[in-house]
Amino acid sequence: MLAERPERVDDVPGALAALRRGEPVVLTSAGERHLVIAAERVTGRTMALLVRYSSGFACVALEGERLAALDIPLMEADDAGREAFAVSVDACAGLTTGISALERARTARALAHPSTTPGDLVRPGHVVPVRVRPGGVLERPAPPEAAADLCRLAGLVPAAVFAAVPEPASEPLPPALDVLAALSVADVVRHRERVESPVRPVGTASVTNRHGRFRSHAYVDDVDGTEHLAVVAGDVAGGEAVPVRVHVECLAGDLLGSVQCRCAGDLDAALAAVRASGQGVVVYLRGRRSPCERHAGAPSGGRGSRSTHRVAAHVLLDLGVRSAVVLADDPGDAIGLGRFGVPVVGCASPAADGGLSAV
Ligand SMILES: [Zn+2]
Structure with missing residues (x-):
């Protein structure tokens, strides 16, 4: 749907x-x-x-x-x-x-x-x-x-x-x-x-967490100098239907574990889901307001801004992602990425067991 x-x-x-x-x-x-x-x-x-x-x-x-x-x-x-x-x-x-x-x-x-x-x-x-x-x-x-x-x-x-x-x-x-x-x-x-890409790749590092091993790619935003991250599981270059989560930084949720929004849980579930799928990307965007701050109480996978989708799409294009399955509860991110040249072939929600379930 x-x-x-x-x-x-x-x-x-x-x-x-x-x-x-x-x-x-x-x-x-x-x-x-x-x-x-x-x-x-x-x-x-x-x-x-x-x-x-x-x-x-x-x-x-x-x-x-x-x-x-x-x-x-x-x-x-x-x-x-x-x-x-x-x-x-x-x-x-x-x-x-x-x-x-x-x-x-x-x-x-x-x-x-x-x-x-x-x-x-x-x-x-x-x-x-x-x-x-x-x-x-x-x-x-x-x-x-x-x-x-x-x-x-x-x-x-x-x-x-x-x-x-x-x-x-x-x-x-x-x-x-x-x-x-x-x-x-x-x-x-x-x-x-x-x-025209608004981001430049500036380096990569290996990260291992409780879900497994990832490759972290850093990008600098040419508009405001912010550094964004793409946390990549497996080999996504040239990949079709790659599971992708666009996550906007939420300090209260991601860092402090606030239970007033779903950000921390969504991020963790997305990392688990992409690792379990064998390939996938969590695009972690910084320097902008999280959807949970903009619409307190709304699902954190809500619509991001045009600029958020533009940055995320260019990060995915740089990684060689050909098409994506978006991990989100509503199709806002899917429509946004599609506009900037990343075809979205489906939406899925990270399941409790680390797998994916179609939305
Ligand atoms: Zn939040």
Whole structure:
């Protein structure tokens, strides 16, 4: 009885291929749509299309380091969460007014080109650079960050021409745009969360407890430096239907043996179950609130946060787990792991005799 939702196939690969070909893509977010073109590939023709079907306010999403290297300051020092607009620019070489699509395309390509220097640009101009956050769309899920991230994911310079489509997203796109690859900012977030691991393996050790012998793998969380553990029984690399327990640290239960929650008993039962099965993983995640603290009295195998499942899934992928049977009383962990690339083929509950019983 696994209530797993079918995983939505994201539209990122199609958009990346389009960006590499120099084509515009449509990016949706919060009821808005933007046209996005890789800055290094934009031409007079594609810029003309972007200007014609957008507000015409052509911006270029750029990383902070790049803006600093080109000596382009922000218009306001404190962007307070809004779009971080920088001083507008034109490329100097060979431009007349700088406003034509051909000339704006040339300016956008100059912003992306590694050999461009501050002296190659005049200020103000007709192209507006926008600074993106260092963490990209994972730090700020907004169109400029998504646009720059898409270029980087496409193997291009992380610089993207973008402009808003004036019609609300509830209205159909003009036929000329309807043929373009389309995706949402949320698709870019999901894609990055799936393909980029937030943890790094830092070492392994052998541990023997009353259930038997385990191999403990330590991982450092790149987001906050927390160290997590994967306690592994047997050989799980390449394994299918590997028993997996995602356990969030509960100091009161795990360390002090509190009887006010089920954490200590659940952890012990999971270790016993994976050892008895001959193979399995207990992913022990630290630095976050245990479900028992969040919902006092609720089963400790309850839904973890999105970030908990992302970390656990990447730990399992690093260990080579191909598919999992989740040891939990409800399917929250199963759905969460599935979202981040670890197929879950079943749910089971650790039985009192150390075995597994289907949920
Ligand atoms: Zn607890």
